[in-house]
Amino acid sequence: MENEEIRKPVEIKEKDQLVFPGQFIGVIEQFLPGQNTYVEEANIYSTQFGMAHLDRRGLRVKVFPKRKAQLVPTVGDVAVGEIVHASNQMTSIAITSVNGKECVPSYTCLMHISRISRKYLESMDEAVRTGDIVRVKIIDAKTLPLQAESTGINFGVVYAECSQCGGKLKKIGTNKLKCTSCESTENRKMSIHYGSPMALA
Amino acid sequence: MTESERKLINPDGTRLDGRSKTDIRETSIEAGVSSRADGSALIKMGNNIILAVVHGPRELHPKHLVNPNKAVIRCTYRMATFSVGDRKRPAPSRREREISKVMTESLESVVLTHLYPRSAIDVFVQVLQADGGTRCAALSAASVAVADAGIPMRDLIAGCAAGIIEDQVVVDLADYEDKEGTGDVPLGYAPSVDEVSLLQMDGNFTKEQLLESVELAKEGCRQVYLIQREALKKKYSDIREEVAEEIVEEAIELKENIEEDQADITDFMEEEEEEEEEDFIDYGDDDEEDDEKVVDDLLEPTTFFEEE
Numbered sequence: 001m002e003n004e005e006i007r008k009p010v011e012i013k014e015k016d017q018l019v020f021p022g023q024f025i026g027v028i029e030q031f032l033p034g035q036n037t038y039v040e041e042a043n044i045y046s047t048q049f050g051m052a053h054l055d056r057r058g059l060r061v062k063v064f065p066k067r068k069a070q071l072v073p074t075v076g077d078v079a080v081g082e083i084v085h086a087s088n089q090m091t092s093i094a095i096t097s098v099n100g101k102e103c104v105p106s107y108t109c110l111m112h113i114s115r116i117s118r119k120y121l122e123s124m125d126e127a128v129r130t131g132d133i134v135r136v137k138i139i140d141a142k143t144l145p146l147q148a149e150s151t152g153i154n155f156g157v158v159y160a161e162c163s164q165c166g167g168k169l170k171k172i173g174t175n176k177l178k179c180t181s182c183e184s185t186e187n188r189k190m191s192i193h194y195g196s197p198m199a200l201a
Numbered sequence: 202m203t204e205s206e207r208k209l210i211n212p213d214g215t216r217l218d219g220r221s222k223t224d225i226r227e228t229s230i231e232a233g234v235s236s237r238a239d240g241s242a243l244i245k246m247g248n249n250i251i252l253a254v255v256h257g258p259r260e261l262h263p264k265h266l267v268n269p270n271k272a273v274i275r276c277t278y279r280m281a282t283f284s285v286g287d288r289k290r291p292a293p294s295r296r297e298r299e300i301s302k303v304m305t306e307s308l309e310s311v312v313l314t315h316l317y318p319r320s321a322i323d324v325f326v327q328v329l330q331a332d333g334g335t336r337c338a339a340l341s342a343a344s345v346a347v348a349d350a351g352i353p354m355r356d357l358i359a360g361c362a363a364g365i366i367e368d369q370v371v372v373d374l375a376d377y378e379d380k381e382g383t384g385d386v387p388l389g390y391a392p393s394v395d396e397v398s399l400l401q402m403d404g405n406f407t408k409e410q411l412l413e414s415v416e417l418a419k420e421g422c423r424q425v426y427l428i429q430r431e432a433l434k435k436k437y438s439d440i441r442e443e444v445a446e447e448i449v450e451e452a453i454e455l456k457e458n459i460e461e462d463q464a465d466i467t468d469f470m471e472e473e474e475e476e477e478e479e480d481f482i483d484y485g486d487d488d489e490e491d492d493e494k495v496v497d498d499l500l501e502p503t504t505f506f507e508e509e
Contacts, residue, residue, distance in 0.1 A: 020357065070350075141319070142269055195342065
């Protein structure tokens, strides 16, 4: 068997075809390379195991993978995670959801106190506490750990438990919460999505 | 005759297990065997049984290893203590570290790591049963596992060895051929892009023998490559069949339900019709008879007055 047999191009003009990583699809004179393809020496190859599809105008070829790889957060992504540590100036967040999709195992993300709210904060306890679930935006992904901010009405705490008794906290004001069992009040930098499943979207 | 003196090639040119010089051992690959991992594959190549598992792309610990431009691939090759005849000591040996290193470098050459900066792709390879040529089989399994995890690659890597027994170049050496022969060349090869990503040599070769070994190993790799493709294809066709079976079962159930409903409806309609018919008989014919009777009764002269 020769390589020519393995390198036989797939015929995708009439019908979508199953392709494997490294499968030769065609040359750049035939199509433009689209998603999940790469070009080497003017040849188009697939990078994924999936269906190769030629768009309606017959110009661009792309591959729809059967299985997508795990997510990696990038700048501008909306992430949801748990506060694992809150010190005087920095919080660290374990991100478990990126743009509404699950991200397992979690990514560690840092947030400085100046990035939590537009208002001046005396201490971290006014805004977030350990164990809160927060909705944040990734602002820097050049190096690990990632950096995040929670300014704006969409971002902030989306679920919290009472620091006194562990009971559920109910929203009673813009940035105020009241415990349903011990009736103590607490301050947080809240998101408008507090307690709503919309927070994950 | 002792083992070291025995002939490894029969007079008819076949080897001791009946293979010709260019035949690889019977190979099967199964993709997606581990549900906990992102991607996995199990290869059976002759008596070799090797499990490869991929986790990632995921966060890299320790963080000082992070590369801000591309993902870091970490491949770990380990042999189980029961994988060989004498118990293998469980501590990682020099050989295992070496194979981990060469496999990492081989996979790095095909995985598009620049798409996942600051991340780690962990590949764990566990040899459950060893019978020669494990590094090549492990590499084949690892590349199927990486493809199964959905990580973009330039090509699948197939691994196959060639070597010299009795001054003849043969492909895919078994354990006894490896030990009793004079040398071997393990090769990792990406057939579609035509690149060699792993090449090692053990023993003494002439230039011609080495070139012939590489050509034969490449040919073996192409055979493994087709099996790798089939493994990936089978996983998803199995899933499709399962889904299709479920749909068919649901459809049959639905059809039965509809038939039952229709039977109920027809029974009900028949009962209604029967009732109507009965009613018709009651009121229809009897009515006329009754009317006639009434008329007759009326026409008949009453006896009431006669009695008086």
